[in-house]
Amino acid sequence: xxxxxxxxxxxxxxxxxxxxxxxxxxxxxxxxxxxxxxxxxxxxxxxxxxxxxxxxxxxxxxxxxxxxxxxxxxxxxxxxxxxxxxxxxxxxxxxxxxxxxxxxxxxxxxxxxxxxxxxxxxxxxxxxxxxxxxxxxxxxxxxxxxxxxxxxxxxxxxxxxxxxxxxxxxxxxxxxxxxxxxxxxxxxxxxxxxxxxxxxxxxxxxxxxxxxxxxxxxxxxxxxxxxxxxxxxxxxxxxxxxxxxxxxxxxxxxxxxxxxxxxxxxxxxxxxxxxxxxxxxxxxxxxxxxxxxxxxxxxxxxxxxxxxxxxxxxxxxxxxxxxxxxxxxxxxxxxxxxxxxxxxxxxxxxxxxxxxxxxxxxxxxxxxxxxxxxxxxxxxxxxxxxxxxxxxxx
Amino acid sequence: xxxxxxxxxxxxxxxxxxxxxxxxxxxxxxxxxxxxxxxxxxxxxxxxxxxxxxxxxxxxxxxxxxxxxxxxxxxxxxxxxxxxxxxxxxxxxxxxxxxxxxxxxxxxxxxxxxxxxxxxxxxxxxxxxxxxxxxxxxxxxxxxxxxxxxxxxxxxxxxxxxxxxxxxxxxxxxxxxxxxxxxxxxxxxxxxxxxxxxxxxxxxxxxxxxxxxxxxxxxxxxxxxxxxxxxxxxxxxxxxxxxxxxxxxxxxxxxxxxxxxxxxxxxxxxxxxxxxxxxxxxxxxxxxxxxxxxxxxxxxxxxxxxxxxxxxxxxxxxxxxxxxxxxxxxxxxxxxxxxxxxxxxxxxxxxxxxxxxxxxxxxxxxxxxxxxxxxxxxxxxxxxx
Numbered sequence: 001x002x003x004x005x006x007x008x009x010x011x012x013x014x015x016x017x018x019x020x021x022x023x024x025x026x027x028x029x030x031x032x033x034x035x036x037x038x039x040x041x042x043x044x045x046x047x048x049x050x051x052x053x054x055x056x057x058x059x060x061x062x063x064x065x066x067x068x069x070x071x072x073x074x075x076x077x078x079x080x081x082x083x084x085x086x087x088x089x090x091x092x093x094x095x096x097x098x099x100x101x102x103x104x105x106x107x108x109x110x111x112x113x114x115x116x117x118x119x120x121x122x123x124x125x126x127x128x129x130x131x132x133x134x135x136x137x138x139x140x141x142x143x144x145x146x147x148x149x150x151x152x153x154x155x156x157x158x159x160x161x162x163x164x165x166x167x168x169x170x171x172x173x174x175x176x177x178x179x180x181x182x183x184x185x186x187x188x189x190x191x192x193x194x195x196x197x198x199x200x201x202x203x204x205x206x207x208x209x210x211x212x213x214x215x216x217x218x219x220x221x222x223x224x225x226x227x228x229x230x231x232x233x234x235x236x237x238x239x240x241x242x243x244x245x246x247x248x249x250x251x252x253x254x255x256x257x258x259x260x261x262x263x264x265x266x267x268x269x270x271x272x273x274x275x276x277x278x279x280x281x282x283x284x285x286x287x288x289x290x291x292x293x294x295x296x297x298x299x300x301x302x303x304x305x306x307x308x309x310x311x312x313x314x315x316x317x318x319x320x321x322x323x324x325x326x327x328x329x330x331x332x333x334x335x336x337x338x339x340x341x342x343x344x345x346x347x348x349x350x351x352x353x354x355x356x357x358x359x360x361x362x363x364x365x366x367x368x369x370x371x372x373x374x375x376x377x378x379x380x381x382x383x384x385x386x387x388x389x390x391x392x393x394x
Numbered sequence: 395x396x397x398x399x400x401x402x403x404x405x406x407x408x409x410x411x412x413x414x415x416x417x418x419x420x421x422x423x424x425x426x427x428x429x430x431x432x433x434x435x436x437x438x439x440x441x442x443x444x445x446x447x448x449x450x451x452x453x454x455x456x457x458x459x460x461x462x463x464x465x466x467x468x469x470x471x472x473x474x475x476x477x478x479x480x481x482x483x484x485x486x487x488x489x490x491x492x493x494x495x496x497x498x499x500x501x502x503x504x505x506x507x508x509x510x511x512x513x514x515x516x517x518x519x520x521x522x523x524x525x526x527x528x529x530x531x532x533x534x535x536x537x538x539x540x541x542x543x544x545x546x547x548x549x550x551x552x553x554x555x556x557x558x559x560x561x562x563x564x565x566x567x568x569x570x571x572x573x574x575x576x577x578x579x580x581x582x583x584x585x586x587x588x589x590x591x592x593x594x595x596x597x598x599x600x601x602x603x604x605x606x607x608x609x610x611x612x613x614x615x616x617x618x619x620x621x622x623x624x625x626x627x628x629x630x631x632x633x634x635x636x637x638x639x640x641x642x643x644x645x646x647x648x649x650x651x652x653x654x655x656x657x658x659x660x661x662x663x664x665x666x667x668x669x670x671x672x673x674x675x676x677x678x679x680x681x682x683x684x685x686x687x688x689x690x691x692x693x694x695x696x697x698x699x700x701x702x703x704x705x706x707x708x709x710x711x712x713x714x715x716x717x718x719x720x721x722x723x724x725x726x727x728x729x730x731x732x733x734x735x736x737x738x739x740x741x742x743x744x745x746x747x748x749x750x751x752x753x754x755x756x757x758x759x760x761x762x763x764x765x766x767x768x769x770x771x772x773x774x775x776x777x778x779x
Contacts, residue, residue, distance in 0.1 A: 001463055001688035002396050003776045009395070010777065071395060259771035276769060283759070286768040290682070290711040296774040297397060297681035304396045317674045384670035385663075392646050392669055394660045 005075070013075045019052045020083040033084040033256065034359060035366055039122075039164045045086040046119040055088045056117045060101050063113045070306040074299060081252025091123040091160075092116045096169045099187065099236050103228035112189070124165030126156045126172075126190065126214065127237065133158075134382050136171075137181045137234065141216065143172035143188060150174070150188060150226070152196075152219040158376075162199060162212035165192050170221075175231050185233035189225040196220070204372075206365040207344070248315055249322025251296045257329045258288060261336060264359060268336055275336055284332050291325050313391055316383040323373035323380070330363075330370040337363040395775060397684045403467045410471035413440050418475035423740040424592065426478045431556060432594035433478040441479060442511025449481075450489045455505035457489075462625070462690040466632040466683070473636025476741055478593055482629055483552045484514030488561055490622040491517065495572055495609035504559065504574070516557035516577075518548035518598055519619070526753025527761070529616075532564040532600060534573060534607070542566075543581070544573060544605045549597035555586050560598065561608065563619060570616045573605035580604065591747035592740065624705035627752050628690055631683040631712045634748050638676045638716060641723045641741040645669060648727055648738075665726060672722050679715035682708050685774055697776055706762040713749040713758070720745040 005013065021029075028041045049055040050064075057076060059065035068076070080087060097116045100108050115121045132139040141154025152172060162168070168190045178184030190197075196219040201209045228236055262285065265275040275281050295318070302314055334341055337360035345351035345361050354361055374380040388394040399407060417437035418426070426434040441447060446468055451457025469482060485508050492504050507513045521531055532546030544564050554560065560575040575582070581603035589595040609615070646669055649660040659665050686708035693699050720742035724731040731738050749755045762768060773779055 001398070001684070001691055003685070003688050003692050003774065005395055005775055005778055013778070255771050255773070262769040262771065265769065279763065282763045282768050286707075286710075286759070286763045289768065289770075289772045290707050291678070292772045293685060293707065293774055294678040294682040294711055296772070297685035298678060300395060300774060301397050301681055301684070304398050307396075308398075314677060317677055321674055321678060381667070384667040387670040387673055388666045392666075392673060394646060394649060394666045394669060 077247030126170035187233040249318040427592040447511035448509030456509035469632035470636040473633035488515035513558040550595040554596035591744040
């Protein structure tokens with residue numbers, strides 16, 4: 001056993017860390033740490049990463065990929081999170097990009113991949129529907145073939161950051177008579193300037209507007225925007241699930257939240273000293289700390305196994321326990337803030353006039369927002385089902 | 395960076411797994427702990443033949459001088475079968491104490507018999523109503539002829555009834571020391587019983603019992619004792635991981651096979667999801683135990699890491715999981731899980747006892763929470779701050 005990065009890995013880490021901390025502007029990273037990242041922050045950050053070859057390292061080499069070792073991929077994901085760099089837009093780099101690279105036509109690759117890597121195109125995900133969440137294959141949006149177009153009708157929801165979307169990848173039903181609901185689905189690329197698309201923002205529990213509903217009324221999609229074969233969309237969507245699980249436990253993010261909170265605690269007064277001396281707080285933090293150690297060690301085991309060419313079935317466990325750990329830390333942050341979290345920063349310049357610490361004023365809203373972690377990307381109940389079926393044989 | 399066994403360590407695990415597995419068919423822990431010895435003598439002899447009783451003892455004293463990963467592999471395999479042989483309590487822990495404190499002469503006297511598997515040594519540190527971390531109240535007194543006698547009470551002392559020798563912690567004035575006491579020495583009163591995990595344990599009273607200091611006079615043994623116990627705290631987690639994996643396996647099988655309302659229990663999602671949670675917790679605990687083991691290995695290689703602090707962190711995390719897994723396994727088995735006949739009951743009892751070993755979980759958490767490291771951002775890698 002060995003708990004040290006090799007000199008080569010240290011060199012690699014220092015290289016990516018250099019880009020993350022020197023090239024990505026500090027105000028962008030600060031806003032990201034406070035969950036106040038703007039669209040422009042995400043675009044600027046991804047373009048800087050792309051110019052250093054760090055936006056799409058897991059893509060095929062021809063399209064900007066890196067052929068990193070599993071350890072290097074692990075270090076990359078971990079350093080992004082630790083240094084609070086906005087993640088390259090997942091819809092672009094982890095979802096539609098790899099699908100086009102794997103299943104798209106040469107023409108589609110040329111048209112979309114460079115622009116997708118550089119975030120010149122902002123992609124939205126058109127998967128979930130009101131009646132098709134965890135049970136995605138039940139989706140009802142139809143794409144009826146009429147000559148050289150598909151005519152799209154239906155509704156998509158939970159479209160994260162869809163307000164910025166230039167294009168959307170849509171899973172729609174092209175064969176309503178297919179014997180199984182997983183069959184008859186196709187993967188389409190939709191230009192969001194096409195007539196017949198209506199967007200309605202969804203306001204979330206914390207007041208944020210990061211998700212949307214989209215309504216399609218006879219939206220015409222050219223057939224050349226079909227990816228791969230008609231009615232094979234489900235297998236392409238499933239390809240996503242096996243793709244890019246690095247960083248899924250978000251240990252780097254949790255570590256940063258832990259470090260920020262530990263530092264803040266020394267300056268938060270209690271009746272008898274500071275929060276840093278409070279036994280209840282220290283006990284909770286110690287629990288979080290050991291959980292993060294166990295999670296990171298689990299990631300190291302998974303990385304080690306994939307260095308040896310073995311697939312690991314534990315991504316469900318990492319997703320479930322990693323999100324629980326981050327949620328727990330967001331709760332600790334809120335408890336640490338107490339009353340200071342109960343006057344949220346007003347929009348605009350008025351926020352500057354608040355006397356409470358900024359991290360404290362947003363803590364409760366962040367806590368509420370983080371409830372999403374155990375719901376999206378396969379809810380924790382879905383993950384338990386996956387563990388039961390694929391690992392325990394139940 | 396790697397947390398895997400190497401080929402030799404894999405082979406070691408498989409060897410112990412196979413050898414112990416033969417001696418421990420279903421239900422064998424109950425039988426083994428009910429014997430006069432308190433464990434299975436055939437299995438013990440096999441362990442000795444395989445050289446495992448000499449695992450932690452250096453080559454000069456008849457052992458193989460293996461490190462913490464070999465200890466982990468051995469004890470995880472033992473735990474997998476809920477084996478009762480006291481490798482850790484009766485051999486490994488005393489061997490660490492003797493190597494750390496003993497004179498060359500004492501090492502020569504005590505270690506070869508341990509390495510052979512000819513005997514066990516019981517470490518007597520716990521005292522009734524006294525925190526594990528406090529100085530012992532057992533007192534060492536010097537008589538006129540220069541000999542030393544002990545007075546006081548130790549309890550519980552695991553497997554004291556079978557040990558040839560006791561290593562007893564005691565104070566001489568303000569100096570804490572570890573004393574070698576013959577099990578048959580004068581002035582010893584032993585009250586034998588069993589522990590929560592059905593293994594043997596005793597209260598041992600000393601009244602003017604002749605003893606010899608382990609090591610040189612005048613040296614305080616507190617740090618060496620702490621280090622050896624920290625090593626044992628990490629080692630016992632390997633056994634816990636083996637036990638938890640088996641406990642989960644038995645529980646999953648039970649959910650598949652047991653029918654109620656005309657259907658297998660596995661058709662009830664509420665139960666299945668609890669098994670999935672058990673799995674997730676066991677895997678995290680395994681990672682923690684492996685990580686702590688790798689850290690001890692790094693410390694042996696010269697890394698500057700606080701061993702007792704690492705041991706406390708890992709013990710707290712794995713101990714919490716061990717308790718939860720024991721509780722869930724019994725609950726998911728229902729009434730049958732409460733019975734002596736049920737294998738899972740023995741697993742649960744042993745997991746419960748592990749969480750209270752070496753001063754127990756609450757004390758470990760108290761130390762860990764008070765430590766400066768409690769608020770330090772965690773990093774599993776030693777050179778990735």
